[in-house]
Amino acid sequence: MFVEAGHFALALALGLSLIQTIVPFWGARTNDPVLMSVGRTTGLAVFGCIAFAFLALTVAYVTSDFSVVNVVENSHSAKPLIYKLSGVWGNHEGSMLLWILILALFGAVVALARNSIPLKLQANTLAVQGAITIAFLLFILLTSNPFTRIIPAPAEGQDLNPLLQDPGLAIHPPLLYIGYVGFSISFAFAIAALIDGRIDAVWARIVRPWTLGAWAFLTLGIAMGSYWAYYELGWGGWWFWDPVENASLMPWLAGTALLHSTVVMEKRDALKVWTILLAILTFSLSLLGTFLVRSGVLTSVHSFAVDPERGTFILGILILFIGGSLALFAWRAPLLKQGGLFAPVSREGALVVNNLFLATACATVLIGTLYPLALEVVTGEKISVGAPFFNFTFLPLIVPLLLLLPLGQTLAWKRGNFLGTAQRLYAVLGLSLLATMAMFAIAHGGPVAAPLGIGLGVYLVLGSLNEIVTRSWSRGAPLAVAWRKAAGLPRSTWGAVLAHAGVGLTVIGIAATAWGVEGLATVKIGDRIKAGDYEARLERVVPRIEANYREDVAVFTIFRQGHELGSLESMKRLYVTRGMPTTEAGIMTVGLGQVYVSLGEVQADGSVGVRIYYKPLVLLIWIGALVMALGGGVSLTDRRLRIGAPARAKMAPGAPVPAE
């Protein structure tokens, strides 16, 4: 009964979205504030309806209502409660429902912002948001309905894909979707600005928190997905250049560029058209990601929905929104009032360089992802574009960007002084070189790139922190004053410093993977297996039976140069309902590095194939991403109004210009 009410609520949401699209838009055209204000209440009502539908599906999962096909296909009554909950979005239909739930939630938040958004902009934005909701509601209702019933109900469900029965995967999709869908708000604002034909610093200020929030969540979502792949797939890799990963990386790159160009627009009232285009492209790439993952054009772990009909539908949505918005852009963008010009050597100039690099890097990933698909369509040949392609194309674009990053961060607005800026970074450069040389001295062998990578990471971290130091500490000043000044710096400055330092940490973590060591052997109980300084001794293999799986648990004792560090468990599981085996790697964290033990086949004589890795500093990869997202969060709390203060030429070159 509840399920049917949820289904009805979804249909009701469609009718409401239609009103949300038509009436406020009509109001904006005729300058009628009453019609425009309809967008607010309908936005809230749409959210209410979709939230109710989502709740109904969740209840069906929790109570194991096997009269719902979706529950039968993806749940099992013996599954732990957390996976009954995560099972709601651990499948195609449910994840699309989560997608529009987040979409409607953001629409509702826009609707609630009564005084901070101009009425006309709000009305147009909600209308665009409503149009997106219509498209995806139709997609769900017509092709991917989670509320389809089956009577008589089967006695038991088919269980969730075991790979997805994992806490990491329980929270990965919501984080990622908040990121993807958050960019839909930036997109809706951009389209609204195009329709209205005006865009200014007010617009940039309103859009900024949305872009920032979406970006922070997308960062977390990607990091979570990467960590999940690392420990669950049992290969010890953390990034595979898999098309699904690329699908989330592309909006991230474009979103990062958008974030930076919005700053220029807010402070200098420039780069308007480019910012609008980026907002459109970022959401288009989010849609493309949804299409790649949801249509099943890729065959990979993530494509748990394989159905050509759905693919065609999403492709239609894709063409409608991307084609439509770009056409609107081509038509209306020339009408927008252009901002001022600026000098090439300045903060805004540096941000333009950042945008160019990021956009090119994004295009590279796009080509690497779509080329194999296009080739398969045209010639039927199946190729995979993997790490070598991206190492040759993506890295040469990203490394110069990272090298320029601290410079750009130190430059002043409007008129920068390149030499003066470089001088302020001398100490940072020196320390980074020192770190690089130290790494060469410590590490025997290993690729040359690794110490250089570490040096680059150190340079990024120090370069970011340098920003705080130079702006709060002057020669001879007491530390207390400097501290007070540093604490008084705007949150957005701290946010930028944190985010950039996070990039540095991730770079260090990635560079250090080159020193990873591994060992592979078939061991019996009592045998040891070695990877670098680390050794694992197989103590025992015991079977264990849980509610919906059984597993062989291998217990290892870990030694470093003969000293015992503790024990870890590595598992090989069999999920009985699906008859599917999974590997659960045993991981021990030592400092920032990890010992990673993954089980192979258990032989008839009781010996086990074991793979052991030691990965130094590997945690920094994800800690860096967390710090980046934290930076986004800190910046989000900054409610300051921003305006670029031009520096007078007569000012002393050493005195930095506040860049909040």
Next chain:
Amino acid sequence: MVIWIILLLMTAAAVMAVLWPLSRHRAITAEQLDPDTQFYREQIAEIERDRERGVLQASEAEAARTEAARRLLRATGMTANAFTNLGEPALRRRRAASTLALSAIPIIALALYGAYGSPHLLTHPPKEQAQAQGERLDLLAAVSQIETHLAQNPQDGRGWEVVAPVYLRMGRVEDAVKAYEAAVRSLGPSADRLSNWAEVMVLAKDGLVSSEAQKIFEQAVKLDKSSPKARYYLAVAAEQDGQMDKAKQAYSELLAESPEGAPWANVVRQRLAGLGVEPPVAEQDNAPQIGAGDIARMVSGLAERLETQGGSPDEWARLIRSYAVLGQRDKAKATAERARQALAQDEAGLKTVDAMARELKLTDAEP
């Protein structure tokens, strides 16, 4: 009945979400109508605060203020056009919007829900469901209890015999095969036990009677000549081997010796009809029809794909088996030949295909 009232209330609430703002006149604040000037005023105030805190130097603050003031002037010039709030056209627009909401929302919701929902389940008694769930939980608890018991006493044949059909119901076919096997080992063979065991083996192979299963059925018939299940599956085996006459005879005999209203009679009649024999008594069959067309379509799709794009040895083997199950032995033989050509380079693949051919007794076609 209650549910219909709930749906009605939901619809009413949705429509109200549109009508309510339409009925209000003064819902909009002045700030929202003219937000730009407000924005720049706040900005100028902020610059002043910064200067007092010492974050901005006086000269910088002055420059920033000038820039903000310049933008403020530009903004005030732009928002001069007033909003139309009152008057006859506004009233008409409001009426049109109300009518649209009143008609579109219920019609769309009802049409889509009617087309894709299951309104007949709205009044489905929830009691039945709760009961089913209680049974399920009992069942799971019982299974895990039996499993624990059997892990300690693997010789308990009765336990294996009890748990086997439960496994089957839960979709754990392989486990059911093992359980029956264990039951036969501990309790010794009987016609029923043997034919149940072999039957789950057949289910595990998607309906194919393997030679292994066939031997067990033969053993069961030796123990009890009348065992209908074993005789039925032996006939199916004959059919799959291409011995149509033998199959026809076996089915007819089974039907003739079956008591009136035997549960298997209809299935046997269907089999006979499939072989082109008019069954003795044509009775309306209530069992759901297996979509023969669907299966044929799937098989031909697989065949086409393998022919044009090639495939793994397992896929070839599956195609061969599918033809055999459908009784198209010539095609199965031809496919085996074809697979051998396609997989000529793949030694392990050839083995898989040959093993399948032997299992299906297609070997006479081989050189």
